[in-house]
Amino acid sequence: MQQNFSYLFGSYECLNNIQNVPKLPIFSDIICDFLNDFSKELMKDTRYRAFQDLMAYAYWIRKSSVESMKKNYQHDLINRLGIGTIFHITPSNVPIQFLYSLTVSLLSGNPNVVKLSNKKFDQVSIVVDILNILSKKYSFIKNYIILLRYDHDDDKTTFLSSKCRIRIIWGSDNTIRQIKRIELPVRSRDMIFSDRFSLCLIDSNYYLSLNEDNKKDLANKYYIDTYYTDQNACSSPRVNVWFGDSEQSNKAKKEFYFKLNEKVMDSYEINEISVVDKYSKLVQFSCMNLGTYDADNSYNNIINVMNIKSLENFPFNMKGNSGLFYDYDITDINQLISAIREEWQTIAVCGINKEYLLNKIIERGVTGCDRIVDIGKTMNLSLVWDGLDFILQLSKIIEYK
């Protein structure tokens, strides 16, 4: 049954044959060489420099970085290979999420069918251009990468699902529920990446002890974590937790947002729709009596901050974008730990010992919180996502004792 997909890369013939494509060992030479050239193509054209996400990706897949990642799987290189065809359903909120998903799967040794969202991003066109350039040198790649689009259609999703060993779904809880209704082959499974929630934890006393340059640097880093993606990434902090006594925390907040405003004024353009959206959320929250809002601190609607009364009762699914933050004060780290929920993904820290926080979380045995990183590093790429190691998840071992 020939389905009418819109192919950005690859063809129906390749799609039809995908289950016969040989699985590769993890970190195979041909894939590593291909990614190395992909990185070079991205970095050499200065037109692409405007896309920081593409540049960060190119940096991540550069030769030395891939070799370094490969070392972590040294003992498995001999008998670990791709598990089968991977069907990726990728989101519309982060332009190159599809590329990340595809890359980890290629490194795991699998052929891939990637359903892109219908949102037209420049980054997608650039990736397709480069794939076309590289397919001359790496002719095998058309068997391992199929990029396609289609409007919501259960028949098409059923068809593609029937070909895969693992269906990776990146999306909202609703999207995931809809797709999970569609059957998979008996031995196949879903891998789910749903809405997550991230926070920041700042030691107020430590923040106040920083010099002006360091405070400015922190503001730049926080900007990358938040405004750079309009707070669309699930790793973007929504709630800023301030650890310290109330006087210190209030002082720290004032300075922090002042410095952030300087950066945002310099680098960010907000539109009216975003402002209206922020205000409607603030009104909703106020009506739900979740906290207080001081309009004098609104920094021309570019930064809006609400003080929330409780972390436990905070409706995480009502998070905002384009500079909407919630402040929460604690005087004891346990107040944060006891509030950890399943949806929490990243805690970005300033002035907090990461290992100390890690141990606190492990002591408690909670299932939420998969990452503890420094502010500025929430967007860093890694083979581990939401607590799962992609290489191990998307490959299999052949035991040969």
Next chain:
Amino acid sequence: MNNNEKYENAFIESLGISKDQLNNLEYQAIPEWDSVGHMSLIAALEDSFDIMMDTDDVIDLSSFDKGKEILSENYEINF
């Protein structure tokens, strides 16, 4: 190409600048050497000299001259 030429070339190609701009060049002194240019420069240096740079060295490489120091002290590259 000797190491000096390789080194200069990495800057010239990755930042898209000319040889006469290299003298006393510092990070963020020109628009081309911003954080994105820096990533491209590091990738080019690693590739040219077949090395993998430590994160600390990546951050410390803040000028044309400092870079030479770092490469010779930490990566045994002779200039």
